[in-house]
Amino acid sequence: MSDLPAYRVWALPGIPEVRTGDDIAKLIASAATAEGLPGLADGDVLMVTSKILSKAEGRVVQADDREAAIDAETVRVVARRGPLRIVENPLGLIMAAAGVDASNTPAGTVLLLPEDPDASARRIRAGLRDTLGVNVGVVVTDTFGRPWRSGLTDVAIGAAGVRVLDDLRGGTDAHGNPLSATVVATADELAAAGDLVKGKAAGLPVAVVRGLSHVVVSDGDGGGDEVAGADGDDEGARALVRNAADDMFRLGTSEAVREAVTLRRTVREFTDEPVDGGAVRRAVAAAVTAPAPHHTTPWRFVLLESPESRGRLLDAMREAWIADLRGDGFTEENIARRVRRGDVLRKAPYLVVPCLVMDGSHTYPDARRNAAEREMFVVAAGAGVQNFLVALAGERLGSAWVSSTMFCRDVVRDVLGLPADWDPMGAVAVGRAAVSPPARVARDAAAFVTVR
Missing domain, CATH: 3.40.109.10 (NADH Oxidase)
Structure with missing residues (x-):
């Protein structure tokens, strides 16, 4: 039984309320090494909720009118129904309200997504390597709804040290049939696994997955994590954003008509x-x-x-x-x-x-x-x-x-x-x-x- 594929996932307790300027890597390192916890090891993957990065990076803004903040973060409106807007934000992500969040932040303020979640993930990874000497992967997560599916789930909006996509094309399945279109969104699967233990209101913004070290890229020469792509095939979560030319479902509802007229x-x-x-x-x-x-x-x-x-x-x-x-x-x-x-x-x-x-x-x-x-x-x-x-x-x-x-x-x-x-x-x-x-x-x- 010990040879069967398996992994373990747990939420990391002890992360305090995050404030602007806090070093998230140090907060995670301190929490992970607390007595009674398994610590962090090479090959672990950390799922970090984007909200704490937004707070640490000063992405908390005064906004008496949340709609105005959404306007400022909107590149393109994809669909609208009543007050709800599904939009493309500057990161290329298609999501409700451009990721602008008025929860878990003081009244009169809103949280914007990190400006560069991949860079945020690289900083955390480098900080944990420097502090604890471990080679881990980091996935920055946020909550998305999905077309044609009810309910929300966490997905990856930033990543470092993780093979975000597992391209199986060119291989075969168990029956010998060729795989011609299968590319697995590994980082999104990790994000969802972490969300199962973090919860939405439990105050546990970080989760750890152990047992999937094959998805973590090597540490390279030990430096340069601040540079995108420094880890060979570590391409970050931007690789998960489908480009417009290949996106068959880019348009929504009445906006599809307006977009087609514009096109x-x-x-x-x-x-x-x-x-x-x-x-x-x-x-x-x-x-x-x-x-x-x-x-x-x-x-x-x-x-x-x-x-x-x-x-x-x-x-x-x-x-x-x-x-x-x-x-x-x-x-x-x-x-x-x-x-x-x-x-x-x-x-x-x-x-x-x-x-x-x-x-x-x-x-x-x-x-x-x-x-x-x-x-x-x-x-x-x-x-x-x-x-x-x-x-x-x-x-x-x-x-x-x-x-x-x-x-x-x-x-x-x-x-x-x-x-x-x-x-x-x-x-x-x-x-x-x-x-x-x-x-x-x-x-x-x-x-x-x-x-x-």
Whole structure:
């Protein structure tokens, strides 16, 4: 039985109320060496609640209004429901209220998270090595809620001397099946184990895990713990924060819509990466939820997925455009320059031609109401295309809505074999952006509002 995998975890009593300027490593060392306790040994891992680090590092701030403190610590709002906000804080952590805590601190003050929890963990580790001569791992913990799961748990927000991730990819399971996606969040598992004995209101901010020395990195040359990465593969808890490009669940509730609208930018340079037709069809499904008059469905989307179909259309449109420019009296040099500038559609690996159909429209005895009827349908078409562009952005696809097909509708219908009552409403270039678009120019919404 002694050979079975096992570990022991206990809370460390004797940590006093922490004040600004206190040396947490010395407080832990003093508590760990008290009579009757097992002390600390090489390979132990300490779970340290972030609150005591916040206090020691002077992250206690006056805040009669906690909301203002949350605002100051918020990089991005992910989701909001009533007064509750799930936000991204400067550490890249997605959590409630940016980690701003009004508990266990005097009235009128709040606790902010440590500015650099990995650095805090490194200082504690170095201090314990200097004081007690032990090589331990340190995990700084805080309490998180989790999407799709009820209840709270402690997770790692800082770490030193610990392999925070255990990458099992490339190995096999007990049945010989390859492991292609398994990366275990070891530091989070340690944080949760420590929380089982620390408790939320027991006044025990530090826990010790013994028996898992394989997760503790070597002490290296005995120095340099103040430098990130000084311990070889000691990468800190920042490695647990998924980068935005790989995060499939980055957005929340209504903020997802606002974020997608913000992400929608006109892209004029595309990579050669093929476009997933399924993603485009999902965007079409979003497009056709737009409002439309008389319960109609005035949208049609022609997907040009083959290079041949795109080439035929663009060649025909170019000839039509050149003929128009010649008719307008432009020189051949000017025509060539304009055509080159207008070649954004040729640079995209995928084209979509949205079309308007007037099925279900009403006919009136006077031209004024008939014109208004068509305008209603055109507005509905625009709403559908906007839905389409936003949904493409949600699929991480860039797009450019170009009006050119509207100037040669007969040519487009002829080349694509479309019915005579389908009106092309421009063309949408779709693909992966080759370069990041420039920062969006800020616009004051109040400049576009009139109140009566």
